[in-house]
Amino acid sequence: MTGPKHSCGVVGIKADFDIASAMHTALMIIQHRGQESAGITAYNDGSMETVKGNGLVETAIPKEDLVKLRGKVGVGHVRYSAAGQKDVVNTQPLVATSSFGSVAVAHNGDITNSEQLKQKYMKEDGWTFHTKSDSELINKILSKHLSSVGDPVKAIRATMSELDGAYALTILINDRLFGVRDxxxxxxxxIGKIDGGIIVVSESAAIDALRGEFVRDLEPGEICEITKDTYKSDIVKPEHPxxxxxxxxxxxxRPDSVIDDRGVYEVRKRIGEVLARECPADADLVMPIPDSGRAHAIGYAIQMGLPYEEGFMKNRFAGRTFILPEQSQREFAVSTKMIPIGRTVKDKRIVIVDDSIVRGTTLKKLVAMLRKAGAKEVHVRVGSPPIIAPCYYGVDMTTRDQFIANHYSVEEIREILGADSIGYISLDGMVEAFGFKKExxxxxxxxxxxPTRIEGEECRRD
Ligand code: SF4
Incomplete structure (x- = not known):
């Protein structure tokens, strides 16, 4: 991947032990979902305490603060911030106090009607907002409903009825923990069971890391209350897919996560297989853009009957280029991040497989590096169709302008990248690899x- 960034990852744990260390481990495992800030809020003895800051989990949550954090229930967050949201005030979890007690919210996704809701509440109720984070809005609306209806599940349901867009939430209401999926x-x-407790988390790999047992994904529209031994669900089945x-x-x-019953690694491998069927190449070897193109490349190589090679050595101490906020930072990172293995690529006809192309700047550099290292031919294969439209649901792809596919034809993109050929998987081919219904x-x-109504965009429900 050579383009935008994810938003966030969330976690919540309730256990019969102090959860700080387990939370820290879980956040490290979902670190790839956001590398700019991290935080944990724990409830202990009638109050909430939060440790959070900018940077990777290890920096944002220093060990000396972690060992002092007490509490058997808590929520945590890792975050990528969009432009203008890098202040520590925007880091999560965000805690609010109301007549009902304390509420902490950790959010992954984007609320598409947040501006309308903010305007409404500022006008009607005189609310003020101190952050640019949707979590503050969610927390305020939830606290309002808690004060009026009292019951947390009813209050969360009432909050959900006001929100449009994408949200996976972990919520702490005093000592009660909830997982919520839009x-x-x-x-x-x-949800997973860990020794002495229950975890709700963005990705199942965190459950594995805590030597726990995966239980299940939350259903669409589910509110799940987590206790230390079990969980209780409130599901209102949506009328739409x-x-x-x-x-x-x-x-x-992460490739080792399983989401909605589909292993990420397996899906990527199947994408590679379909891609090979749709866009074969006459070549000597197949190699990935590490790390995210790896499973796609394995599938491609198997289907083609070609050797799979690691042709780039990655500097593991560099961050994901997609997640770095500025283009200049991303470009500099690429040249120090991946070095071709000269003896593997020299005089070879190579297929390089990437998961997607957003801007194409990184890929262009990598193709040039392969040529410089002596590759005879470089064929680019891509595991998703051209990216052409912005995301309103929590991924930082906000303008049509940034997508190379909106400016150039496929043949022109090949030329810009300096590749001998290029092939994207088709939309139907990618959907086939997922094994879900397209809708x-x-x-x-x-x-x-x-899938939802966005002003100025086509909605599949219209
Ligand atoms: S627009 Fe793209 S990135 Fe955003 S939620 Fe939909 S599939 Fe994901």
């Missing part, structure tokens, strides 16, 4: 048809 199930959220973000499987999620996926960034 009615379209845009973002992943699952799901809209699970296809990018979770294509790029964002249960959000594919909007590839077909500009949105």
């Amino acid at each position: 009615p379209y199930a845009f973002r992943p959220l699952c 799901r809209a699970m973000c296809m990018f979770e499987w294509v790029y964002f999620a 249960d996926l959000c594919l909007a960034c590839t077909n500009a048809i949105y």
Whole structure:
């Protein structure tokens, strides 16, 4: 992947032990979902305490603060911030106090009607907002409903009825922990049992890391209360299909996670197989753009009957280029991040497989590096259709302008990249690899048809 960034990852744990260390481990495992800030809020002895800051989990939550954090229930968050939201005040979890007590919210996704809701509440109730984060809005609306209806599940349900868009939430209401998934199930959220407690988290890999047992994904529209031994669900079945973000499987999620019953690694491998069927290449070897194109490349190589090679050595101490906020930062990072293995690529006809192309700047550099290292031919294969439309659901692809596919034809993109050939998987081919019904996926960034109503965009429900 050579373009935008994800929004966030969330976690909540309730256990019969102090959860700080387990929360920290879970956040480290979902670190790829956001590398700019992290935080944990724990409830202990009648009050909430939060440790959070900018940077990777290890920096944002220093060990000396972690060991002092007490509490057997808590929520946590890792975050990528869009432009203008980098202040520590926007980091999560966000805590509010109301007549009902304390409420902490950690959010993954984007609320598409947040501006309208903010305007409404500022005008009607005189609310003020201190952050640019949707979590503050969610927290305020939830606190309002808690004060009026009292019951947390009813208050969360009332809050959901006001929100449009994507949200996977972990919520702490005093000592009660909830996991919430929006009615379209845009973002992943699952439950697992760990020794002495229960976890709700963005990706199942965190459950594995805590040597726990995966239980299940949350259903669309589900509110799940987590206790230390079990969980209790409130599900209002939506009247529309799901809209699970296809990018979770294509790029964002860890390959060792399982989302909505589909292993991320397996889906990526199947994408590679379909891609090979649709866009074969006459070549000597197949190699990935590490790391996110790896499983796609394995599938491609197997289907083609070609050797799979690691042709780039990656500097593991560099961050994901997609997640770095500025283009200049991304460009500099690429040249120090990946070095071709000269003896593997020299005089070879190479297929390089990437998961997607957003801007194409990184890929162009990598193709040039392969040529410089002596590759005879470079054939680019891509595991998602051209990205052409913005995302309103929590991925930082906000303008049509940034997509190379909106400016150039496929043949022109090949030329710009300096490749001998280029092939994208088809939309139907990608959907086949997922094994879901097409209408249960959000594919909007590839077909500009949105699952929910967005002003100025085509909605598939119209
Ligand atoms: S528009 Fe694209 S990135 Fe955004 S939720 Fe839909 S599939 Fe995912």
